[in-house]
Amino acid sequence: MAVRAAGDGDRAWMRDLLTRRWGESRIVVGGRARDAAALPALVAVGDDGRPVGLLTYDPGPAGLEIVSLDALERGGGVGTELLAAARRVAAGLGLRRVWLVTTNDNVDALRFYQRRGLRITAVHPGAVDRGRLVKPGIPAHGEHAIAIHDEIELAVTGAPASIRPGALHDIPAVLALLDAATSWLVARGRTGQWGTEPHSTNPRRLASLAAWVPQGHLHIAELDGHPVGALAAGAAPDYVPAAPGPELYVNLLVTSRAHAGLSLGAALLDHARSLAVLRGLPLLRVDCYAGGDRALVGWYERQGLTATTPFTVTLPGGGAWPGQVLEQRLA
Template identity: 60%
Template sequence: MADGVVLRRGGPADAGAVLRLLDDATAWLVARGRSGQWGTGPASTDPRRIAQADAWATGGGLWLAQAQDRPVGALVVGAATEYVPAATEPELYVNLLVTDRAYAGRGIGALLLAHAADLARERGVGLLRVDCYAGDDGALVRWYERQGFTPTDPFTVPRPNHPPWPGQVLTRPLHPTRPHPHPPLR
């Protein structure tokens, strides 16, 4: 599915690529009347999102999917965010998954999630968790279900001057001896 895509570890120089992916995804969502997930403004002009991208790029958990030396997807793994219920066992948490909409349907999101599962297995962790936007028609929750995740804990994040953000935690138990094949790493 994701032919010609390579995965590489991200670093401080990649914060701009993450912001570009977020900006493009936000514009795509807004064009479809789905502004509840990430709002309407570009991440690259929001000081909070810029700081978040910088933290992801320097935190050691950023991975990029690249096609022809262009980042077409980003994955950030690490500890769970403070607004979700704590896990009951050791886990690896997907903090960000975003793909380039120009590459939609090519399996890049699935490839990045498979890589997250491999990273968890390498660390001896048997649980992969993620949270996502659960508003609108629930399409994002259903996409994660198709990737092998099970919805567990719904939650809401209060936001000043905005409606609460509806979220859903999803889990995927991992089998320690079944690594998923992925493209070469650089």
């Protein structure tokens, strides 16, 4: 068996296969419809030269998304070969992350992908129900007579970041990450979270970083020896309600916007959970900006934390900063 890139001569076969497997070649993920027959694709070819499998994909900022994967023969390694080839394509495009979405009924796919190194990174309740507004032909029930309602996202990162303790010499790099994140927010009109001024000129931010280092609270995520994220985890700040017992509190979480899509924030949160468990702390808490569309609250909820107490901080120049505390109980 070999895997090759799909050519123009494959498009009619692709459309026919996708229509037979999916009802039509149009596939809906996250409420977005795409014609998979028009996407870049990989074709698995058997020893007799006939196609035995198809994988369509869509490269983007979040990595290489596998839109569809179909093996005409199960158990012969077709899906495994196509998935491995997709990861090679991603590496060739400079994309470290390969990801996909399947539905809650597809237990065979969940087993297949997880056995090949992909991990569940998000669950989107009701996403398929919403997708039926775009594609009414999506069936109500799928494999094993399970009602289809939700989308499950899985991903694998080619070169995961390493996380190490932070040092004083890391402070300029962390400030640069914060400045870049603020610029990214400002460019999108999201000035409520961190304002508009750079962190590198804020004496309080510099003092916090300098204090976290000797306390062992600062941790740095690296890719190829370059800092791409930072985590500070220690005691809760005074402006949030006290926890009912021992905890680890995330005081800072920032990642490189240039490396978006590599799940760096999720990796740093996993590191915080590990730190808490190793220290015998049964609770992880964090707070974040809760204004606007509450997008950041939603991100933390997708990482497994639960929103608990809202709060408000009065800003020095007047006005109020709305915050939200989130928590996760740890074994």
